[in-house]
Amino acid sequence: MDATHSEVLQETPSVEIKSFFDSAPPLKDADEISRKLKEFVERNSSTPENGRVTRVVCVTSGGTTVPLEQRCVRYIDNFSSGHRGAASTEYFLKAGYSVIFLYRRGSCQPYCSSLPDDPLLECFDITDDSKIQVHPSHAEVVKRAISEHRAAVVGGNLLKLPFTTIFEYLQILQLIADSVSKLGRSAMFYFAAAVSDFYVPWELLTEHKLQSASGPLDIRLAQVPKMISVLRKAWAPMAFCISFKLETDSNILLAKAAMALEKNKVHMVVANELSTRKDEVIVVAKSGNIVVRRDKAQPGAEVESPLVELLVDRHSAYIKEAGV
Ligand code: PAZ
Numbered sequence: 001m002d003a004t005h006s007e008v009l010q011e012t013p014s015v016e017i018k019s020f021f022d023s024a025p026p027l028k029d030a031d032e033i034s035r036k037l038k039e040f041v042e043r044n045s046s047t048p049e050n051g052r053v054t055r056v057v058c059v060t061s062g063g064t065t066v067p068l069e070q071r072c073v074r075y076i077d078n079f080s081s082g083h084r085g086a087a088s089t090e091y092f093l094k095a096g097y098s099v100i101f102l103y104r105r106g107s108c109q110p111y112c113s114s115l116p117d118d119p120l121l122e123c124f125d126i127t128d129d130s131k132i133q134v135h136p137s138h139a140e141v142v143k144r145a146i147s148e149h150r151a152a153v154v155g156g157n158l159l160k161l162p163f164t165t166i167f168e169y170l171q172i173l174q175l176i177a178d179s180v181s182k183l184g185r186s187a188m189f190y191f192a193a194a195v196s197d198f199y200v201p202w203e204l205l206t207e208h209k210l211q212s213a214s215g216p217l218d219i220r221l222a223q224v225p226k227m228i229s230v231l232r233k234a235w236a237p238m239a240f241c242i243s244f245k246l247e248t249d250s251n252i253l254l255a256k257a258a259m260a261l262e263k264n265k266v267h268m269v270v271a272n273e274l275s276t277r278k279d280e281v282i283v284v285a286k287s288g289n290i291v292v293r294r295d296k297a298q299p300g301a302e303v304e305s306p307l308v309e310l311l312v313d314r315h316s317a318y319i320k321e322a323g324v
Pocket of ligand 1: 084244247
């Protein structure tokens with residue numbers, strides 16, 4: 001499918017989706033993002049010597065914000081540190097995928113999990129002759145982070161695109177979907193980001209900072225249109241699609257995940273509960289549910305490792321089904 005932005009919107013019946021994109025503030029750097037995506041997808045479309053077509057996964061990571069003023073001072077935020085997305089990106093790259101990492105500015109980054117909170121201030125020392133050098137106790141982790149990150153970016157296997165607001169996130173997601181749709185079944189979406197369900201339409205926001213002298217604040221939030229189902233139907237219908245469902249009440253988690261599977265027609269939904277999300281997730285699929293756990297016997301083992309392994313396996317089966 002090779003439809004342009006406006007063609008897709010015309011084909012999509014939803015008035016809410018059209019009005020969301022029409023009223024969103026124009027994406028800064030849209031041309032530059034499109035250029036980077038085109039180059040990345042072209043580079044990853046050619047069949048390498050081993051004959052295995054490169055697979056591309058878009059990993060979304062971190063929470064989207066909802067501005068409460070156009071010149072934004074205040075906003076509503078969504079919980080997500082970005083750890084899941086950053087760690088999964090590393091495992092996908094290790095599995096031979098090329099990754100488009102769509103992340104919230106300031107959230108966790110691939111290859112940085114072993115670094116201290118403030119690497120610049122904590123990892124470096126100033127020597128007697130005023131040169132800067134890495135402190136020996138951090139040398140190994142800094143070297144590994146820099147070299148693995150650089151290898152992925154310079155090798156053309158990692159493209160990082162930042163967002164902050166729900167408007168930026170959905171506009172960039174649409175550009176990504178347009179670009180990777182030509183890869184057909186070789187493309188995957190892995191929606192680990194925490195995306196706002198509600199927002200204030202741009203034209204209803206005041207331009208300047210809200211004033212407390214005006215008294216209590218009443219805000220009416222509109223519902224963010226469900227873009228995953230549009231992506232499945234129109235934007236990139238052949239891509240393998242994994243969404244996430246986060247709940248704090250474990251009693252409703254699996255039912256909500258099953259509902260999302262049915263409604264959005266994704267291939268699998270990864271269900272996770274806030275307090276146990278780093279230890280265990282449940283992959284909900286038509287063929288049945290699979291519990292995926294971190295191997296607690298292995299120091300430093302992460303749940304994203306077996307999770308990505310399972311999804312890569314299912315993605316292979318999905319590609320094979322079509323005889324590609
Ligand atoms: O980013 P993080 O590692 O702190 O948390 C990951 C997560 C809980 C945001 C993710 O696994 C997830 O469930 N994302 C979708 C959230 C949602 O239901 O909208």
